[in-house]
Amino acid sequence: MSTDIPNDGISLRFKYGPHTIFLFVDRVASFDAISTQLLAVLRERYPRGLLQGDPSLPGNTAVPPAGQACHIVYGLPRNPRDLVAGWRAVNVEGENPTTLKLRQNAVLAFALETDSDPKPEFRVEIPTFDEEEP
Template sequence: MPRAARNTVDDPEISIRLKYGIHTIFLFAMVDWTFSRLTTELLSILRDRYPDGLTASIDDPEKTSLPASDDDIRVAYALPKNANDLSQGWKSIRAKLSDTLGKKGLTDTCSVAFALLDPSADEDDVKFQVELPTLEDEEA
């Protein structure tokens, strides 16, 4: 028997688009995952897929390197100020490692910006770098 349509209220599985610079990582997660687990999954994917680092901008080919150990990095997350217009910027959600994705407002198909920080860095000054495609990019 085919699976019935997804029940958005009861189905705890969500898909998240994690964004940094020119990169978008599509990840399936559960709303009861902690940010600790999300960070572990994200860093594992990034190290596997981008061993030379991440590109923050098309205009600047310099890459942001990824440390070998999770202890040497902290990840900050942000949701869009307007989910329908990502160009309006990002608002930090100040997630603790023990917070769950659902508690911080992550929903199915949401976009989430992330920033890679030094473990001792203050989250107050985080700039979430997300490069959005433009019509000029598509025509080139």
């Protein structure tokens, strides 16, 4: 007899610069919990910071160490079919993926809001497939 395992999770794609972080999260997890999970992954995977993607911007964006105050700001695409159209900030306080009606593999931009950068921007680099020159 087979046992059905409930699938209460959802895969989300979080973008910053050229980075895309795939996280499997609980559909009803608060964004505070998701932010904690995302920060843990960023600290482990990018100890030297996140690439900004824009060559004109010097250096990397530092990921604050554990214990340092950091708030993650999230953005949803203005047009989900055209990520180049930009991002709109979304208030995730008291929200979860279900209340925001996020679907499997939804894309969210994120920015790290710290004391030194109180107004972060969504810096997302979208890959393009240009035809090769003959």
